[in-house]
Amino acid sequence: MAVKEAMRKASHFNFEDWLFFPNGTQKYVRWTAQPRRLPNGDTLFNGMAIDTTDRKKLEESLAANRQQLDNILSNVVGMVYLGQNDKSRLMEFVSPGCEKLTGYSAEEVMNNQVSFGEQIVHPDDQDRVWNEIQKAIERQEPVELEYRLVTKSGEIKWALEHAKVLFDENGLPMLIVGFISDISERKRLEAELAARLKEIQETQAHLIQSEKMSSLGQMVAGIAHELNTPIGYVSNNVEIAQRRFEKLATLYADSLQALDALNAGEIEKAIEKFQAITDSDLNTLDALQDLMVRTERLFSGMNIGLEQMAALVKGMRNFARLDEAEMKKADLNEGIKSCLLIIGHQFKDYHITLTTDYGNIPAVDCYPAQLNQVFLNLIQNAIHAVEKTPDPQIHISTSYDSGWVSVRVKDNGTGIPKHIQSKIFDPFFTTKPVGKGTGLGLSICYSIIQKHKGKFYFETEEGKGTTFIVEIPAVDFLRTSKE
Numbered sequence: 001m002a003v004k005e006a007m008r009k010a011s012h013f014n015f016e017d018w019l020f021f022p023n024g025t026q027k028y029v030r031w032t033a034q035p036r037r038l039p040n041g042d043t044l045f046n047g048m049a050i051d052t053t054d055r056k057k058l059e060e061s062l063a064a065n066r067q068q069l070d071n072i073l074s075n076v077v078g079m080v081y082l083g084q085n086d087k088s089r090l091m092e093f094v095s096p097g098c099e100k101l102t103g104y105s106a107e108e109v110m111n112n113q114v115s116f117g118e119q120i121v122h123p124d125d126q127d128r129v130w131n132e133i134q135k136a137i138e139r140q141e142p143v144e145l146e147y148r149l150v151t152k153s154g155e156i157k158w159a160l161e162h163a164k165v166l167f168d169e170n171g172l173p174m175l176i177v178g179f180i181s182d183i184s185e186r187k188r189l190e191a192e193l194a195a196r197l198k199e200i201q202e203t204q205a206h207l208i209q210s211e212k213m214s215s216l217g218q219m220v221a222g223i224a225h226e227l228n229t230p231i232g233y234v235s236n237n238v239e240i241a242q243r244r245f246e247k248l249a250t251l252y253a254d255s256l257q258a259l260d261a262l263n264a265g266e267i268e269k270a271i272e273k274f275q276a277i278t279d280s281d282l283n284t285l286d287a288l289q290d291l292m293v294r295t296e297r298l299f300s301g302m303n304i305g306l307e308q309m310a311a312l313v314k315g316m317r318n319f320a321r322l323d324e325a326e327m328k329k330a331d332l333n334e335g336i337k338s339c340l341l342i343i344g345h346q347f348k349d350y351h352i353t354l355t356t357d358y359g360n361i362p363a364v365d366c367y368p369a370q371l372n373q374v375f376l377n378l379i380q381n382a383i384h385a386v387e388k389t390p391d392p393q394i395h396i397s398t399s400y401d402s403g404w405v406s407v408r409v410k411d412n413g414t415g416i417p418k419h420i421q422s423k424i425f426d427p428f429f430t431t432k433p434v435g436k437g438t439g440l441g442l443s444i445c446y447s448i449i450q451k452h453k454g455k456f457y458f459e460t461e462e463g464k465g466t467t468f469i470v471e472i473p474a475v476d477f478l479r480t481s482k483e
Contacts, residue, residue, distance in 0.1 A: 016052060028056040078181035081116075085137070085165065085173045087130050089117030092175070101159070101182055103152030122148035122156065137165050137173050146183065158187040227312060230305030237298045237305075244295050251282055311341055330368035332375075332405060332472070333358045333398055339376040340396075346383050350392060357397040361405045362474050366452055371472070374445045378409040378468045381442075385413030385466060400474065404455075407470040415462040424458065 019029045033047025079102070080095040091109050098106045104114050114120065121129055125147040136143040143163040148156055163178025258273035282288050340354070347354050379396070386392035395410045416424065425446045449456040452472050460466040 016056075019049075027051050028053045078179055080179050081177070083116070083176050083178075085133075085176055087117050087126075088115040089121075089176075091116055101151075101157070101180060102149060103155075120149055120151075122150055124148070133163075133165075133176070136163075140165070140167070143176075143178065157182055158184045227309055230308045234302045234305040234309075237302045241295060241298050241302075244291060244298075247280075247282065248291070251277060251280055254280075314338075327365050327367060329363040330366055330371070331363050332361060332366075332371065332407060335368055335372045336375050336396060336398070336407065339372055339379055343376065343379055343383070346380075347394075350383065350387055352383065352386060352392040352394055355393070355395045357395070359397065359399040361398050361400040364405055364472050364474050366472060367448075370448045371452070371470075374448050374470060375407065375409075377442070377445050378470070381468075382409050382411040382413070382466075385411045389413055403474050404471045405474050407472075408467055410465065410467040412465040415464055415466055416458070416460040417462060421460070425456075 014030075014032045016028060016030045018026050020026045028051070030050045030052045031047065032050075036044045036046055038044055077097065077100075079097045080093075081091050081098075082093040083089050083091045090112055094106045094109050096106055098104060098109055102109070102116075102120050104120070108114055109116060117126065117130070129145055129147050132145055133143055143161065143165070145161045145163075147159055147161070149159045151157060159180050160183045161178055161180045163176050165173050166175045166177060168174050254273045254276045258270045258277070261267070261270035261273060277283060282291060336356075336358075340356075346352070379394070382394045386394060389412060391412070393412045395408075397408045397410075399406050399408075425442050446456050449470060449472075453475075454473060455471040456469070458466055458468045
């Protein structure tokens, strides 16, 4: 119709339209023609028709793709951008998500009414963001950044940017294409999680110390009994030594007075003092020598008693110390011996046969007081397990193999029933009567061993007993951390 109209008016025409054929096919044709007047007054058209069907279909496909891309960009939760490599970060294109992210419309940003790098990026983060982008350009690597944004309303948001630098054929940076998303909620949750984690760590530390003090409190009566024995005979020996000292002091005083009387010519007084010496049960050198030997044995016994008391006090102090902030080298054999020293009276009270097999193990980097708490808990549990066993026995052994130091505490108690084996390490789970246990012991032990990157497990057989195994890696953590 357009061709006929143009020809009727005898005018130039240049347009495109669909051409339909009788067989049902159709083509998109571009028509161009120039009119030329003939001498007889008729009009002749010189022109051509070009089949542009393929180009038309390509344009329609591109338009559909562009529409689809626009729809995608409009629904992306975040901002897609194409920007220049400068500190002001001028944007040649930003997606509609820009407004939701920054409060500024895409037009405001693309028309340079606001500088993304100098007004939207938080002032305290601008240098860091720019420097990180430049480092990525030097390494020709993708950019991944977290920083703060200042929105149009003044709100502070956290953003995560993923970007890639586009280089020209000479390897020079041209543009940066990327995606920026709002991670404010994630940051809030991370901060909240960090706060909760700190609370949990503080609570865990408090529970560990509470459990330690609970264990220590249960041992006080037994420790007092253990201390009473050496205190008793030290006190008794001191009393005997005091009487012997008084007797020796009297004998020595009589001897000096007798000597003074002789020097003064007071014969009768001298004889009187010598008579007092003669009447004494220390009137011979043999008697005096015997007294000295027996007194020496008294002092030796007192030294032994004092050493026992000092060892008990040292063991309690080492167990209860609060210096776990630093890792240090320790001999686990010595830690176990310290625990046995504290809890040793219970073996006598319950007539338990204790055997030990201390292997040749290396010192390990650890928190000694915490591991002592683990060993003490395991030994205490073993004692409870064999309290009612006819022939109670506990065997403690240590060994070293393939980079691991192992500690095994074995008892011949009744074993752990299958239905509770999976709950043994659960917090607050206990088989002890109310008031006898918190149910935190093994759970805390488990966390302590995990802190040492170790292993903690048990082997048990009902009716035959249980063995708890602790394995600590013999790794030089201290040296590694310094390197």
